[in-house]
Amino acid sequence: MTVNPPYRADIVGSFLRPDVLKAARADQAAGRIEADALREVEDAQIADLVRKQADNGLALATDGEFRRSWWHFDFFGGLEGVDIVETDHGLPFQGAQTRQLAVQVSDRIRFGEHPHVDHLRSLLPLAEAAGVQAKATIPSPTVLDFRVEPQNIVGGYASRDEYVDDLVEAYRGAVRAFYEAGGRYLQFDDTAWAYLCSETELERARTERGIETDGLGERYASILNRVLEGKPDDLVVTTHICRGNFRSTWISSGGYEPIAEQLFGVAYDGFFLEYDSDRAGGFEPLRFLPKGEQTVVLGLITTKSGELEDADEIKRRIDEASQFAPLEQLALSPQCGFASTEEGNVLTEDEQWAKIRAVVDIAADVWK
Numbered sequence: 001m002t003v004n005p006p007y008r009a010d011i012v013g014s015f016l017r018p019d020v021l022k023a024a025r026a027d028q029a030a031g032r033i034e035a036d037a038l039r040e041v042e043d044a045q046i047a048d049l050v051r052k053q054a055d056n057g058l059a060l061a062t063d064g065e066f067r068r069s070w071w072h073f074d075f076f077g078g079l080e081g082v083d084i085v086e087t088d089h090g091l092p093f094q095g096a097q098t099r100q101l102a103v104q105v106s107d108r109i110r111f112g113e114h115p116h117v118d119h120l121r122s123l124l125p126l127a128e129a130a131g132v133q134a135k136a137t138i139p140s141p142t143v144l145d146f147r148v149e150p151q152n153i154v155g156g157y158a159s160r161d162e163y164v165d166d167l168v169e170a171y172r173g174a175v176r177a178f179y180e181a182g183g184r185y186l187q188f189d190d191t192a193w194a195y196l197c198s199e200t201e202l203e204r205a206r207t208e209r210g211i212e213t214d215g216l217g218e219r220y221a222s223i224l225n226r227v228l229e230g231k232p233d234d235l236v237v238t239t240h241i242c243r244g245n246f247r248s249t250w251i252s253s254g255g256y257e258p259i260a261e262q263l264f265g266v267a268y269d270g271f272f273l274e275y276d277s278d279r280a281g282g283f284e285p286l287r288f289l290p291k292g293e294q295t296v297v298l299g300l301i302t303t304k305s306g307e308l309e310d311a312d313e314i315k316r317r318i319d320e321a322s323q324f325a326p327l328e329q330l331a332l333s334p335q336c337g338f339a340s341t342e343e344g345n346v347l348t349e350d351e352q353w354a355k356i357r358a359v360v361d362i363a364a365d366v367w368k
Helices: 019-029 035-055 115-130 141-147 161-180 199-209 216-228 284-288 311-321 349-366
Strands: 080-086 101-110 136-139 185-190 236-241 270-274 295-301 330-334
Touching: 019 035, 035 115, 101 141, 101 161, 115 136, 115 161, 136 141, 136 161, 141 161, 141 185, 141 216, 161 185, 161 216, 295 311, 295 349, 311 330, 311 349, 330 349
Parallel strands: 136 185, 185 236, 236 270, 270 295, 295 330
Antiparallel strands: 080 101
């Protein structure tokens, strides 16, 4: 586990979009440049980002989600039978308003030709040239299941239960496609499990979206384990449990105790858990991590502000976590990405890279 992912010093995935990329995306949206011109800017900025990740000591690199607007809607919209539609409400972040978009199931869910596979193909040679491993990130199938509202199932199925088999098969297809494209490190980003830690979010799901929340943990564990059945032995699949990340705000509060047994029963190779604030509770739920090869990556370095953490305090917290799970099954990362949407969190690029170097340096000291 010191060589293969997840690495002792790892990352969730997204990075702040450079100004030149934001300008190019705005120009393309306004019709001032063509899609090919935007792609050229994306290519150049991603190549620079990969070099920076390697130069700052990481053993892996992502494309920073530079080709995406949203961490989840862009992927879901690329699935057959799924559309992203306008709605009358955004996501319930604390003190921030998102765009008002929603997932709509309009036909049978399938994984076909998906642009995110091409994104990985573009990343792979850049990562190889920089001497690091390429990491791809996609939203978990559980996020689609939790976010789709009953009135937004308009075709293909009569209920949420009817699409489960197709959703599982679509994600099996995604795993195969990323693997066949050359990917060996894939991450499922997942807000749904974090919502199960929050009575507030569970009540909102019941009353505002008409979702039956009893048994959701069992439902999600089943979906994910079915997706992961038979994955290639040399493919690492991890998950990041996200509490919400938009303009440095958040959605979900609550410790991992309500979900720990079910979550750690999913056949992931690693679990990225946010632990940058007291909203995440204590490390006690780590006692449910099975002894063996699975890794918990502790998200102790926040991406929500530019203030740099005290290295000794982070080491103390890692030591505290090791009282509940073996140190050899732990690793370190930022708590989330730096820009889960193209707007980005409230910090500078210099502060972003200082956070990355802190992760690398602390991990080197802890896991000598």
